[in-house]
Amino acid sequence: MPPVDFCGMELAHPIVNGSGTFDAIAAHAVFGDALHEHFPFAAFVSKTITIAPRAGNPPPRLWETASGMINSIGLPNKGLAGYLESDLPKLAALPVPLITNVMGSTAAELCELVAACDEQDAIRAIELNVSCPNVKTGLDIGADPVSLAEVMRAVRPRTRKPLIVKLTPNTADVALVAAAAEAEGADAVSLINTLRATAQKPGASGEPWLGGVTGGMSGPAVRAVALAQVSAVAARVSIPVIGMGGVQRGEHAAQMLRAGATLVAVGTESFRDPAAGSRIARELRRLLEP
Amino acid sequence: MSLAPFGRRRGVCASIRKVGSYHLLELVDRDGPDPEPGQFYMLAAVSGWGAGTDERPFLPRAFSAMGGTDGRLWFMLEDIGPGTHRLARLQKGEPLWLTGPLGHGFRMPQDGRRPILTGGGVGVPPLVMWSQHLVEHGVARTLQFGFRDTSHAAVAASFDSVQIATDDGSVGHHGLVTDLLVRELDRDPHATVYSCGPPGMLEAVRRLCVDRGIPAQLALESGMACGFGACFGCVVPLVDGSYARVCVDGPVLDATALDHVPAH
Ligand SMILES: Cc1cc2nc3c(=O)[nH]c(=O)nc-3n(C[C@H](O)[C@H](O)[C@H](O)COP(=O)(O)OP(=O)(O)OC[C@H]3O[C@@H](n4cnc5c(N)ncnc54)[C@H](O)[C@@H]3O)c2cc1C
Ligand SMILES: Cc1cc2nc3c(=O)[nH]c(=O)nc-3n(C[C@H](O)[C@H](O)[C@H](O)COP(=O)(O)O)c2cc1C
Ligand code: FES
Numbered sequence: 001m002p003p004v005d006f007c008g009m010e011l012a013h014p015i016v017n018g019s020g021t022f023d024a025i026a027a028h029a030v031f032g033d034a035l036h037e038h039f040p041f042a043a044f045v046s047k048t049i050t051i052a053p054r055a056g057n058p059p060p061r062l063w064e065t066a067s068g069m070i071n072s073i074g075l076p077n078k079g080l081a082g083y084l085e086s087d088l089p090k091l092a093a094l095p096v097p098l099i100t101n102v103m104g105s106t107a108a109e110l111c112e113l114v115a116a117c118d119e120q121d122a123i124r125a126i127e128l129n130v131s132c133p134n135v136k137t138g139l140d141i142g143a144d145p146v147s148l149a150e151v152m153r154a155v156r157p158r159t160r161k162p163l164i165v166k167l168t169p170n171t172a173d174v175a176l177v178a179a180a181a182e183a184e185g186a187d188a189v190s191l192i193n194t195l196r197a198t199a200q201k202p203g204a205s206g207e208p209w210l211g212g213v214t215g216g217m218s219g220p221a222v223r224a225v226a227l228a229q230v231s232a233v234a235a236r237v238s239i240p241v242i243g244m245g246g247v248q249r250g251e252h253a254a255q256m257l258r259a260g261a262t263l264v265a266v267g268t269e270s271f272r273d274p275a276a277g278s279r280i281a282r283e284l285r286r287l288l289e290p
Numbered sequence: 291m292s293l294a295p296f297g298r299r300r301g302v303c304a305s306i307r308k309v310g311s312y313h314l315l316e317l318v319d320r321d322g323p324d325p326e327p328g329q330f331y332m333l334a335a336v337s338g339w340g341a342g343t344d345e346r347p348f349l350p351r352a353f354s355a356m357g358g359t360d361g362r363l364w365f366m367l368e369d370i371g372p373g374t375h376r377l378a379r380l381q382k383g384e385p386l387w388l389t390g391p392l393g394h395g396f397r398m399p400q401d402g403r404r405p406i407l408t409g410g411g412v413g414v415p416p417l418v419m420w421s422q423h424l425v426e427h428g429v430a431r432t433l434q435f436g437f438r439d440t441s442h443a444a445v446a447a448s449f450d451s452v453q454i455a456t457d458d459g460s461v462g463h464h465g466l467v468t469d470l471l472v473r474e475l476d477r478d479p480h481a482t483v484y485s486c487g488p489p490g491m492l493e494a495v496r497r498l499c500v501d502r503g504i505p506a507q508l509a510l511e512s513g514m515a516c517g518f519g520a521c522f523g524c525v526v527p528l529v530d531g532s533y534a535r536v537c538v539d540g541p542v543l544d545a546t547a548l549d550h551v552p553a554h
Contacts, residue, residue, distance in 0.1 A: 026519025026538050030392060034296040047522075055532055060554045062513045062523040066345035069515060073522045076533065219348065271516035272334070272350055274389060275297030 001285045004042070006240060006263055007162035007187045009097050009124055011042035013281040015253065018218075018244050018267030019101040019127060019166065020047040020073065025090050027274065036095055040277025045099045045265070046083075046091060048129045051109050053079035058211035063199040068219030068246070069268060070197045072212030075103065080116055092122035101166065103129040105141075107154035118159035125162040128155065131170070131193050142193075143171040145180035152184030164242065167191040167233070169222075174229045175236040182237045190242035190265065191233060192226045194218045219268040220246040227259055234260025248276070250283025257284075292323045292391045294518075298350075300336070301388045303380040304362065310444025312412075313378045314356075315365040319388060325355040325363070327420035328395025328509050328542045332517040333365070334387045335376050342372030350387065351377070352514045352537075354486070356415035357422065358391075366415045366445065392517050393541045396420045396507055398429075399482035403505065405429060406481050408471045408495060410436035413487030416509050416541075418449065420484055432474055432481075436467025436491065468494045479504060483545075486511075493551040506545035512536040513554060526552055 004011045017040075024044055028035050056076030063070040078086065083100075091098050100123045104110035110128065117123045130142030130151070141147050142165070156163065165181040167174055169192040178189045194216020199209045208214075226245020234241045243261030246268070247253055253264040264284075269276040302318040325331070332350040339347055351373040357364040369378045380386065396416070399405050405424055409417040414435055424431045434453040437443040440460040446452055453470050454462030463470055468491065475481060479502060485495040486509035499506035512524040517537045525533035526540075527549040534543060 020522075021520060023519045023522075026535075030294055030518045030538060031296040032293040038296055056522060056525065058527070059525050059533075059552050060513055061525065062515050062521070064346055064348050067340065067348055069349065071515075071521065071523060076522055268515075271521055272348075273298045273387075274516070274518055274520070 001288050007125055013042045014263045015041060015277050015281040016043045016263055016265050017041045017045050017277060018265040019045045021267035022270050024094055025087060038278060039095050040275050041096060043097045043099055044094050045127060046101050047077060048075045048101045048103045049077050049080055049083045050103055051080050051112060053082055060209060060211055063209050065221055068217055068221030070199055070215040070217050072210040072215030074212055080113060088122055097124040098122055099125045099127050101127040101129050103132050105132050107151045110151060110155045111158050114155050114158045118161055125164060126159060127164040127166050129166050131168040140168055142168040142177060145177045148177055149180045149184050152181060156185040162187040164188040164190050166193055168193045169229055170196045175232040178233040178237050182239050186239060188240040189233060192229050192245040195222055220248055222246050227255060230256055230261055231259040250280050250287050253280050253284045254287050291394050292326050294390050294392055298387045298389045300385045303382055303384045303386060305382055306380050310441040312366050312368055312445045317363045318361060319363050320361045325358040325391035326395040327423045328416045329391035329393050330354045330541060331388050331390030333377060336385045336387060338376055342375055347373035349515050352517055354416040356418050368412050389517060393537055396484055396542050403480050403482040405431045405484060406474050407431055407433045407484045408467055409485060410467050410487030410491045416486050417484060434467055434470045475502060489551050489553050496545045496548060496551055499545050507542050508545055509542045510536050510540050
């Protein structure tokens, strides 16, 4: 399997992690240097960073479904300053390029985040998590092509680094949103983020199980939906696509590539198998080089 | 803290037997390091994982080590849902996935305080391992367990000098294990309390020890997806308003740091 060129980065293979599904700093403390020696991903995507620190949602935060899970984690993070000061030096020491994922509820917030990342040599690309309600409309920025275009017009001039737009699947026509991102200068799009979902407490109360009431569904249960959305988007745009959603084996990654993705991200499967990224890359290599 | 080898690996079920209401599982983990008392593993059967109620389990499940040396690991579990149900039906020689040892375990008592180990239900395994460690290091300990009934208490028959409480009064003290803890603390409060068990019990121990200014190390449980800090799903609230991840910041946390023990 030849190296992959992604937005000017040369990656050893096409497998990366989904934002928020692998904490390379915590994993290093658990597994030691073996993690860096056998790093499972060809690039590392940070969890979502916001301007102010966030504690995240009250527990319970997880619900297991048939072949998948719902999370209502609530994007806990140290905030931009905390990320730059304490996390970035450690992430810069990873053996692979770093992509930083950011989220803001206004164009101004996103501009500040992107401008701050632009100054950091260790950050090779920036991913915009646009699954965040627009403070004016209440709609997710990424659910509406018009509001996404508006945000992109403000943010795009703030950096020359590759900008990846992480699309939300919770919208009527994801390809339309992807086209808007491309038209406003996105270098790549990634999808799918989690599908909005909820669960009730066991018993008859009907009360929500999750502390955050609703959450996002991921894992093999969403794979078929993800494949359809990745296909639709790849057919619509000419910028590279990072495909994800329920990838568990090399064959699933190959399907994403056949659907038009350039890279494939692994999320939930890493929870079941911390080294899933390298296993899937190995399986994919075997499939592509028979 | 023992570092875990990176990734999940195959273990083999060496034996499984039922003692009263619990299942005692012995695994071969030839390449793994020995766990420290309080550390845990993520376990999943290689086959038939996902074949239970509601097509679950999907994620691996967390289990405290009850012991572990020379490539052998011991666990104790209760069949309460699809994950534990599947593990309880492992056959001798059957492979399973394991990741670990994970998390931070118990720390020695300071200032000559005597250790009191207070547990209940499936909170027994880490305390059994800690008790053994203390005894091996010549530290005298008080061990007390609470169970629902005779069938659950049966597992304690093999433990040396243990105080028992049962909800139905069929064995030992009729009442809560925290009654036994109060009795011990009244007698001599120069102690460090180590506790693991159902959330209601742990919360009672936390309050009791915080109110009396007695150091307590609580081994917490929480719903987990990964066990190695990746998902941020396993959190418990701290007094400073932040959340700790049970899997990497714990599972053993100081009672004074916790705001409360969540019910799930
Ligand atoms: C560090 C640690 C150590 C542990 N050590 C032990 C041990 O030594 N022995 C032992 O027996 N257990 C232990 N546990 C608990 C054990 O991991 C859980 O009981 C186990 O996950 C249950 O899985 P299950 O599929 O059998 O039950 P589940 O069906 O998962 O039910 C367990 C609980 O989860 C909730 N729940 C129900 N359905 C769902 C769902 N769909 N999604 C999410 N939550 C749900 C409910 O509150 C239920 O009571 C430990 C847990 C932790 C975190
Ligand atoms: C626990 C959890 C946390 C996540 N956190 C983030 C996040 O911080 N930012 C983000 O853009 N996506 C986040 N995601 C979405 C994943 O990156 C990915 O898009 C999604 O889970 C689909 O892939 P999968 O089925 O392989 O997990 C999270 C997913 C999970 C399961
Ligand atoms: S179980 Fe995933 S972070 Fe603790």
